Amino acid sequence: MKTLSQQTFLGQQGVNLIERRLQLMGYWWYPSAVPEVGIDGHLEIRDSQTGRMTNLIVQVQSKATEQPWSREREDSFEFICDEADLEYWLAGNAPVIIVFSRPSKDEAYWVSVKDYFRANPDDRKARRISLQKSTSKFDQSAAAALFRLAAPKEAGAYLSPRPRTEKLYSNLLRVRSYATDLFVARTETRDFKDIWDAAGELDLEIGPEWVLSDGNLMSFHDLSLNPWNQFCDPGTMETFQSAEWADSEDDNRRRLFVRLLNYALKERLKEWNVWRRKSDGMYYFAATSDFRSRRIDFAGAIDDQYRTVVHKYSSGKSHYIRHLAFRGYFQRIEDSWYLEITPSYVFTIDGVRPYRFEADLLSGIKLLEHNDTLLSQIHLWVDILTRPADLIHATTHS
Numbered sequence: 539m540k541t542l543s544q545q546t547f548l549g550q551q552g553v554n555l556i557e558r559r560l561q562l563m564g565y566w567w568y569p570s571a572v573p574e575v576g577i578d579g580h581l582e583i584r585d586s587q588t589g590r591m592t593n594l595i596v597q598v599q600s601k602a603t604e605q606p607w608s609r610e611r612e613d614s615f616e617f618i619c620d621e622a623d624l625e626y627w628l629a630g631n632a633p634v635i636i637v638f639s640r641p642s643k644d645e646a647y648w649v650s651v652k653d654y655f656r657a658n659p660d661d662r663k664a665r666r667i668s669l670q671k672s673t674s675k676f677d678q679s680a681a682a683a684l685f686r687l688a689a690p691k692e693a694g695a696y697l698s699p700r701p702r703t704e705k706l707y708s709n710l711l712r713v714r715s716y717a718t719d720l721f722v723a724r725t726e727t728r729d730f731k732d733i734w735d736a737a738g739e740l741d742l743e744i745g746p747e748w749v750l751s752d753g754n755l756m757s758f759h760d761l762s763l764n765p766w767n768q769f770c771d772p773g774t775m776e777t778f779q780s781a782e783w784a785d786s787e788d789d790n791r792r793r794l795f796v797r798l799l800n801y802a803l804k805e806r807l808k809e810w811n812v813w814r815r816k817s818d819g820m821y822y823f824a825a826t827s828d829f830r831s832r833r834i835d836f837a838g839a840i841d842d843q844y845r846t847v848v849h850k851y852s853s854g855k856s857h858y859i860r861h862l863a864f865r866g867y868f869q870r871i872e873d874s875w876y877l878e879i880t881p882s883y884v885f886t887i888d889g890v891r892p893y894r895f896e897a898d899l900l901s902g903i904k905l906l907e908h909n910d911t912l913l914s915q916i917h918l919w920v921d922i923l924t925r926p927a928d929l930i931h932a933t934t935h936s
Contacts, residue, residue, distance in 0.1 A: 551641035555644070556598060558647070564584055565582065575600060577598070578598055578622065579633075594685075596840065604640060614671060615670075616905045618665050619648065619667065620665075624665055646677070647676055654667055712874055713877060716802070717782060722761075723755050724770060725770040726753075740765070742768075745805045746800065746803045746804055746811070758798060766858040780795070783795040807923075817892075820882065821866060822861040822883075824848070833845065848861055863881075885901075
């Protein structure tokens with residue numbers, strides 16, 4: 539159902555109050571054709587004797603509230619301007635006023651923005667306006683001051699281009715936390731496969747968050763505990779703060795830390811049945827045994843959305859499966875680690891083996907996709923990577 543927010547309703551009440559007061563002054567009100575751009579409309583001075591319109595105008599911004607203003611006292615209050623609005627108001631040569639109102643109490647006050655900051659330069663940096671209520675009432679007593687404020691006929695009037703608000707979305711997902719400790723112990727094993735084979739023979743469940751390097755086993759897991767103590771000498775174990783490796787200037791330490799991050803990411807994505815392709819490191823949603831389409835619900839840029847992440851296509855005797863995928867790289871920017879997410883696709887013939895025309899299909903689909911599609915994919919990956927573990931399967935659909 540369509541709804542009208544209380545804030546929108548209040549904003550219109552403030553504009554209505556301005557129009558009523560201007561009519562009592564004998565002036566005319568023109569609401570802005572484009573709302574929420576720093577100017578709500580303008581008033582035009584009208585000659586009360588002849589009724590002639592003068593083309594002398596003042597730009598008006600309405601600020602309506604039902605709450606106390608900042609530092610409000612019986613006869614004063616303050617208002618902090620938004621920097622983008624303030625730059626816009628000060629940019630053109632047309633006069634700009636702000637009308638502060640409390641519609642429910644039928645009270646309104648005003649200030650000429652340029653005149654105020656010209657007279658109070660120290661307040662410009664703080665973006666602060668301080669008003670005395672008794673000398674700033676927006677009623678018939680303000681008519682003469684508004685007439686004097688209106689632009690002279692010979693000057694014309696211009697405003698700088700209306701500000702455009704744009705949202706920027708990054709494909710960098712910050713690594714907000716990782717294991718506090720990193721454990722290192724000596725081992726006689728030199729091959730990853732040997733540890734996996736040994737774990738299989740012992741019927742042990744181990745994750746991939748470990749690294750072999752120069753006769754050492756490294757992991758975020760405590761290597762003195764079972765089952766890790768079966769693959770190393772626990773008596774040689776040393777404990778480091780993970781930050782020592784994450785923040786290290788030593789290239790080898792940082793490289794090993796990134797390997798651990800990649801293995802931790804691989805383990806995290808298993809919860810979503812996302813696999814990592816060995817040939818190029820691409821992460822992709824795996825297909826089910828019967829190749830049914832798979833849908834994922836996720837929180838998008840505007841509203842909750844969903845996307846089909848696995849789908850089988852058939853044409854005559856040929857068929858292939860399209861998997862939503864991404865390539866991920868961990869990068870250090872200033873003092874933080876980020877996962878760079880590059881959306882893509884994987885095409886297979888059976889969920890594992892690559893489709894021979896994958897390059898052609900990938901090139902074709904990228905030509906058809908627009909920025910909103912890429913943004914949607916980034917939001918999907920960010921959502922599933924940041925979703926609490928107990929909610930992981932709550933909104934997946936086969």
